[in-house]
Amino acid sequence: MGSTLAQKTWDAHVVRHGDDGGDLLYVDMHLLHEVNTPQAFDDLRAAGRAVRRPDLTVGTEDHNTPTVAIDKVIQDPAGRRQTTLMRANCEEFGIPLHRLGSAGQGIVHVIGPELGLVRPGMTIVCCDSHTTTLGAFGAVAFGIGTKQVEHVLATQTLPMARPKDMAVTVTGELPPGVTAKDLVLAIIARIGTGGGVGHIIEYRGAAVTALSMEGRMTLCNMSVEAGSRAGLIAPDETTFAYLRTRPGMPQGADWEAEVAHWKSLRSDEDAVYDKEVVIDASTLTPYVSWGNNPGQSIPLDAVVPAPADFSDPQERVAAERALAYMDLEPGTGMRELPIDAVFLGSCTNGRIEDLRAAAEVLEGRKVADGLHMMIVPGSTPVREQAVAEGLDRVFAEAGADFRPAAGCSMCAALNEDRLLPGQRAASTSNRNFEGRQGKGSRTHIVSPAVAAATAVAGRLAAPADL
Ligand SMILES: CC(C)[C@H](C(=O)O)[C@@H](O)C(=O)O
Ligand code: SF4
Numbered sequence: 001m002g003s004t005l006a007q008k009t010w011d012a013h014v015v016r017h018g019d020d021g022g023d024l025l026y027v028d029m030h031l032l033h034e035v036n037t038p039q040a041f042d043d044l045r046a047a048g049r050a051v052r053r054p055d056l057t058v059g060t061e062d063h064n065t066p067t068v069a070i071d072k073v074i075q076d077p078a079g080r081r082q083t084t085l086m087r088a089n090c091e092e093f094g095i096p097l098h099r100l101g102s103a104g105q106g107i108v109h110v111i112g113p114e115l116g117l118v119r120p121g122m123t124i125v126c127c128d129s130h131t132t133t134l135g136a137f138g139a140v141a142f143g144i145g146t147k148q149v150e151h152v153l154a155t156q157t158l159p160m161a162r163p164k165d166m167a168v169t170v171t172g173e174l175p176p177g178v179t180a181k182d183l184v185l186a187i188i189a190r191i192g193t194g195g196g197v198g199h200i201i202e203y204r205g206a207a208v209t210a211l212s213m214e215g216r217m218t219l220c221n222m223s224v225e226a227g228s229r230a231g232l233i234a235p236d237e238t239t240f241a242y243l244r245t246r247p248g249m250p251q252g253a254d255w256e257a258e259v260a261h262w263k264s265l266r267s268d269e270d271a272v273y274d275k276e277v278v279i280d281a282s283t284l285t286p287y288v289s290w291g292n293n294p295g296q297s298i299p300l301d302a303v304v305p306a307p308a309d310f311s312d313p314q315e316r317v318a319a320e321r322a323l324a325y326m327d328l329e330p331g332t333g334m335r336e337l338p339i340d341a342v343f344l345g346s347c348t349n350g351r352i353e354d355l356r357a358a359a360e361v362l363e364g365r366k367v368a369d370g371l372h373m374m375i376v377p378g379s380t381p382v383r384e385q386a387v388a389e390g391l392d393r394v395f396a397e398a399g400a401d402f403r404p405a406a407g408c409s410m411c412a413a414l415n416e417d418r419l420l421p422g423q424r425a426a427s428t429s430n431r432n433f434e435g436r437q438g439k440g441s442r443t444h445i446v447s448p449a450v451a452a453a454t455a456v457a458g459r460l461a462a463p464a465d466l
Contacts, residue, residue, distance in 0.1 A: 002268025004165045005234050006200040009140045009265070013123045015157055022161045028139075029117055030152050031126035032059040032095070033108045034079075034086035035414070040127075040149040041089040051093040052156045058117060059090045059097040062107045063414045067376050067403035070101035075416055093153075106379020106406040109133040109221065109347040113213070114381050116246030120235035120262040125152055130347050130430065132223040135232030136216035137239055138265050140200065142230040163229040164274040166199035170207040172282035177464060179357070180215035181349060181428070181447035183207065183279075184222040185287035185297040191277055193295040196228025199275060202267060203233050207281035213242040214353035221348045222430050225294040234266045286462045288334055289432045289445040291322030296432075298334065300450065300462055306330035325434050326442050327422075334460050337444070340423040342373040342455040343437070344400075344448055346411035349428035350378025352385045354448040359391040361452035361463045362398040368458030373400040373451075374417065376409040400455065413438045426454040 003011070015024040030053075037059075044051070051057060064079030066072040074080040083100075090097035098105040104115055109130050112118045120138035125131065127149045134141035144158065152158050168187055188195070201223050203216075211219065216233050223231025233239075240259050243249055250258050289297040290304055296319070298305065307323070307330075310316040323330065328337075344350070344358050355375065367373045375395055377383035383406055386392055395402040403409070403417075410417040411429035413436070419425055421440025428451050429436075432443040444460060453461040 001272055002270040004202060004267040004271045004273065005138065005265055006140055006165055006202060006230070006232060007162070009121055009123065010162050012121070018159060022159050025123060025158045025160055027125050027152050027156050027158055028056065028122040029112075029124045030057045030156070031108050031112055031117070031124065031131070032057065032086075032149070033062050033126070033128060034082040035063045036127040036146050037149055038082060038085040038089065039146050040153060041085070041093070043150045044153055047154070049154045051095060051153045054094040056156060057095045057153070058115070059086060059095050060105055060108050060111055061086060061098070061100050062407045063412060065100045065405060065407040066415055067405045067407055067409050067417055070405045079414060100405060103380055106377070106382065107347045107350060107408055110350060110378035110382065113137065113217070113242070114246070114379060116243070116248040119243065120239060121265045125158060129224045130221050132228070132231045133217050133221040133347055135220040135223065135230050136213060137243070138232055138235035138262070140230055140232065143224065164199045165271075166196055166201045166228065166275040167273040167277070168201050168203050169276065169278045170203065170205040170281050171278060172207055172280050173210065174207050174281045174284060177449065177462060178284050178286060179447045179449060180211050180218040182284055182287040183281065184219050185289065185294065185445065186284050187277070187279060188222065188226045188295045189287070189297040190279065191226055193225060193293050194227045196223060196226035199228050201226070201228045201231040202273070203231060208233055209236060209238070212353060213238060214351045217351065218348055222294065225430055235262045286447060286450050288450065288460060289443070290326065290328060290334065291319065292325055292432055292434050293318070294430065294432060294445060296322055297445065300334050300460060302334060304328045304330050304332045304334065335465070337424065337460050339371060339426050339454050339459060341419055341425040342371065342451050343376070343410040343425055343427040343429065344373070344451050345376035345378060345409055346429035347378060347408070348430040349448050350376060350382065352382050354428065355382065355386045355391050356389070357448040358452035359394040361449055361456065361466070362400060363394050365398055365456045365466065367399040367455045371455060371458055373455040374410060375400050375402045376417070377403070377406045379406045382406065410437050412436065413441070426451050426460060
């Protein structure tokens with residue numbers, strides 16, 4: 001019986017099999033941000049231990065950072081404290097840190113690939129659930145908690161049982177105007193927020209290999225919203241072309257040797273998955289979430305569902321609650337929903353391709369009166385690239401608010417960027433939980449193209465509607 005890519009990568013990193021069925025896994029790259037790490041450093045210090053591999057550890061500031069200016073002081077005392085501690089801890093333990101205002105700063109999952117820290121076949125961990133993003137490069141990448149962060153800091157290893165294997169095979173071709181974001185919302189709507197629990201999802205099939213690296217990152221990013229440990233895609237020419245231009249990559253014959261090795265990183269033909277789902281990409285249309293978890297998503301063409309549409313009693317109760325929180329009437333067309341704010345950004349859709357997709361829609365158009373469209377680059381390099389391409393001008397002429405500093409921003413509202421209670425937003429982020437974008441906020445998750453079209457229409461809309 002053959003093995004899956006996830007299994008092979010895992011096995012190649014096992015330092016020791018534990019008596020309890022768990023493995024001690026070697027970690028190739030450990031990424032950090034300011035949330036969830038101060039305690040890990042405190043405990044490390046209390047135990048009198050050093051960071052085992054500061055050279056395999058990289059930090060950034062993203063969750064609490066302001067986006068209005070790169071030199072602004074963080075207003076919120078808790079956020080300020082976390083960031084201050086992050087700076088002090090990285091300094092004390094010799095860990096490189098990308099501070100707000102520095103060239104490489106940005107959302108941790110955006111800068112990892114940009115800085116060449118992510119390669120096929122690696123194991124990568126970070127104190128953040130959306131570390132799954134990095135599986136787009138054929139790495140096993142997942143989020144860990146504060147105690148585990150301490151363990152990795154001290155030993156560069158992590159005790160963990162190997163997850164099971166799940167395949168999501170996407171056949172056919174995505175129709176024009178349908179993106180990786182629509183695909184992942186459709187997948188989660190189909191398998192549910194618990195559909196991937198205990199598994200690493202391997203995405204495969206023609207529609208997956210046709211995606212750009214940005215699209216693959218969007219897809220893998222939301223793996224955790226289906227409950228899975230990680231998501232990954234076997235590396236191919238698209239992956240190698242992206243990596244070729246990244247800093248620190250081997251050159252000449254060394255590069256060729258590396259690529260030859262990466263080409264071997266695939267699941268065997270006869271690999272057996274514990275679970276498989278097949279989706280026909282050609283049947284998909286733009287998707288949008290209506291409720292308070294990403295699984296509560298439907299085609300933009302659809303109407304708000306009624307609780308009675310759900311046969312599962314738990315889903316019915318969740319739907320009732322979501323309808324009340326989101327202030328929605330069953331039967332209302334999704335396109336009829338008026339929108340107060342649009343957020344384009346996050347580790348799901350805050351990369352250059354996402355900004356380009358929005359700019360294409362906004363070019364020569366205006367953001368609707370009274371609607372606030374905030375665009376926050378996922379990293380400083382994304383911001384710089386957007387400016388180099390003149391996207392900043394397109395955004396300004398359309399009346400959108402393109403922020404000068406990168407970060408998580410309104411995705412999680414941990415800085416000052418947030419919705420007011422009761423405001424309804426279309427957001428390219430990945431979570432639509434109650435209060436996610438501010439107390440009482442109402443979030444509809446969408447793709448960048450739908451976000452931009454919605455900003456123009458003032459209601460949920462696709463570019464084809466304009
Ligand atoms: C703050 C952080 C730990 C959290 C995560 O783990 O995902 C955040 O990034 C989020 O998206 O909710
Ligand atoms: S952008 Fe959002 S989802 Fe991504 S790491 Fe930041 S808060 Fe989490």
